[in-house]
Amino acid sequence: MASPPDTSKTLKLERYNSYIRKVNSTKLLNASSKLLFRATLLVALILVFIFTINYPDSGGGNGGNNLHTHRNFLSSAFYGGSDHGGAAWEKQVRHSSTPHRPNGMSVLVTGAAGFVGSHCSMALKKRGDGVLGLDNFNNYYDPSLKRARQSLLLKHQIFIVEGDLNDAALLAKLFDVVPFTHILHLAAQAGVRYAMKNPQSYISSNIAGFVNLLEVAKAADPQPAIVWASSSSVYGLNTENPFSELHRTDQPASLYAATKKAGEEIAHTYNHIYGLSLTGLRFFTVYGPWGRPDMAYFFFTKDILQGKQIDIYKTHDAKEVARDFTYIDDIVKGCLGALDTAEKSTGSGGKKKAPAQLRIYNLGNTSPVPVGKLVSVLENLLNTKAKKHIITMPRNGDVPFTHANVSLAFKDFGYKPSTDLPTGLRKFVKWYVGYYGIQSRVKKENEKNNNQSPGESA
Numbered sequence: 001m002a003s004p005p006d007t008s009k010t011l012k013l014e015r016y017n018s019y020i021r022k023v024n025s026t027k028l029l030n031a032s033s034k035l036l037f038r039a040t041l042l043v044a045l046i047l048v049f050i051f052t053i054n055y056p057d058s059g060g061g062n063g064g065n066n067l068h069t070h071r072n073f074l075s076s077a078f079y080g081g082s083d084h085g086g087a088a089w090e091k092q093v094r095h096s097s098t099p100h101r102p103n104g105m106s107v108l109v110t111g112a113a114g115f116v117g118s119h120c121s122m123a124l125k126k127r128g129d130g131v132l133g134l135d136n137f138n139n140y141y142d143p144s145l146k147r148a149r150q151s152l153l154l155k156h157q158i159f160i161v162e163g164d165l166n167d168a169a170l171l172a173k174l175f176d177v178v179p180f181t182h183i184l185h186l187a188a189q190a191g192v193r194y195a196m197k198n199p200q201s202y203i204s205s206n207i208a209g210f211v212n213l214l215e216v217a218k219a220a221d222p223q224p225a226i227v228w229a230s231s232s233s234v235y236g237l238n239t240e241n242p243f244s245e246l247h248r249t250d251q252p253a254s255l256y257a258a259t260k261k262a263g264e265e266i267a268h269t270y271n272h273i274y275g276l277s278l279t280g281l282r283f284f285t286v287y288g289p290w291g292r293p294d295m296a297y298f299f300f301t302k303d304i305l306q307g308k309q310i311d312i313y314k315t316h317d318a319k320e321v322a323r324d325f326t327y328i329d330d331i332v333k334g335c336l337g338a339l340d341t342a343e344k345s346t347g348s349g350g351k352k353k354a355p356a357q358l359r360i361y362n363l364g365n366t367s368p369v370p371v372g373k374l375v376s377v378l379e380n381l382l383n384t385k386a387k388k389h390i391i392t393m394p395r396n397g398d399v400p401f402t403h404a405n406v407s408l409a410f411k412d413f414g415y416k417p418s419t420d421l422p423t424g425l426r427k428f429v430k431w432y433v434g435y436y437g438i439q440s441r442v443k444k445e446n447e448k449n450n451n452q453s454p455g456e457s458a
């Protein structure tokens with residue numbers, strides 16, 4: 001009888017082989033997951049790098065960290081460039097920027113969905129100039145208000161390109177499509193006190209964004225003339241008054257003011273080196289319909305109507321804080337006057353050919369009003385008593401007093417403010433109650449109070 005074959009060696013060999021296979025497959029698995037992990041890490045790093053380059057601001061400012069920014073970032077990262085482009089888009093851009101009057105301007109308005117930007121865009125369009133808007137719709141304040149302004153502008157054939165000042169490729173593309181004669185640069189991170197919460201947003205919009213715009217403008221052929229928004233806050237701790245353009249502006253009280261002052265110096269440089277025609281306008285606390293919800297007159301109105309307490313600041317030596325509140329229509333006239341008298345830039349393709357115009361103007365109301373008086377006008381218009389809480393001004397960059405001397409703007413383009421605070425606030429309140437749908441309530445309160453005692457009605 002044949003003895004059974006000796007399988008022990010074969011079995012051992014098979015077990016050994018299967019062990020080796022397992023070890024190898026585990027190694028393979030480990031190696032491929034490592035590779036996958038490294039690839040993912042690399043892609044993530046590249047994306048973070050692109051993101052940082054394109055959108056250095058991570059705050060709520062003009063280059064804000066908001067949904068829109070992320071959408072643009074994603075579209076530019078994955079769709080090669082940006083989501084702006086194509087024949088239909090270019091047609092819309094051209095159509096919006098084409099003037100409809102002889103010798104009309106073609107104006108790029110940055111911050112067109114903003115308060116001053118939307119008003120100026122409408123005024124330019126109404127008189128036959130071509131207007132293209134640019135706005136990043138950031139969420140520094142309720143973006144739905146910016147969307148409502150955008151809809152209004154669209155009804156008047158004004159198209160707003162959604163994009164950021166720091167997007168150099170987009171700006172260059174706009175100048176490729178349209179030979180803009182002017183830029184009205186109003187996009188900025190506004191607000192004095194917010195600078196303590198989000199300083200980087202001021203650097204990103206008011207400095208980096210401005211430089212980006214100037215770089216594109218200087219390289220354009222023809223170079224546009226630029227009118228841009230500086231601020232009364234540049235006067236900072238200046239004690240001479242009324243504030244004149246000749247007074248010192250080297251003592252800013254807030255980072256916001258410092259970035260606006262930096263803008264004025266940067267404007268000087270681009271004028272000096274590249275021949276860009278530049279006009280800076282120092283706005284004094286602009287208010288009116290379609291205004292900014294972060295400003296005192298706006299949120300006081302809201303809080304008074306809601307029965308909430310409002311803080312009214314007094315100075316450290318217990319004096320009233322006052323502002324040279326300026327009505328929006330006056331500011332619009334000032335902006336258009338500055339555009340109309342702006343001379344052409346003298347450079348071309350990045351080279352200066354001759355000296356160019358460089359200007360700075362105050363645009364104020366020439367009549368400061370204490371904040372307490374602003375509140376009593378609002379109480380009157382809203383027929384509601386405010387719950388006033390008078391406190392010493394927090395150390396947050398605020399200045400106690402502003403007062404504009406506007407003789408230079410008057411001399412050069414006839415700037416003459418004509419709306420006093422009660423008249424302007426009446427127009428604001430009328431808009432406010434209509435926009436927020438609380439007309440009937442204020443009217444009822446008006447009627448009720450008018451029966452009791454005579455008072456100003458909204």
Ligand SMILES: O=C(O)[C@H]1O[C@H](OP(=O)(O)OP(=O)(O)OC[C@H]2O[C@@H](n3ccc(=O)[nH]c3=O)[C@H](O)[C@@H]2O)[C@H](O)[C@@H](O)[C@@H]1O
Nearest residue numbers: 190191192231232233283284285295296311312313321371
């Ligand atoms: O003219 C300017 O350069 C600046 O005007 C405004 O800044 P500001 O004048 O401080 O305007 P508001 O924030 O509306 O304040 C108006 C007044 O109300 C006072 N205030 C503000 C807030 C508050 O809770 N209580 C209060 O009494 C302020 O001290 C100030 O005197 C804008 O917000 C800036 O973007 C602009 O550049």
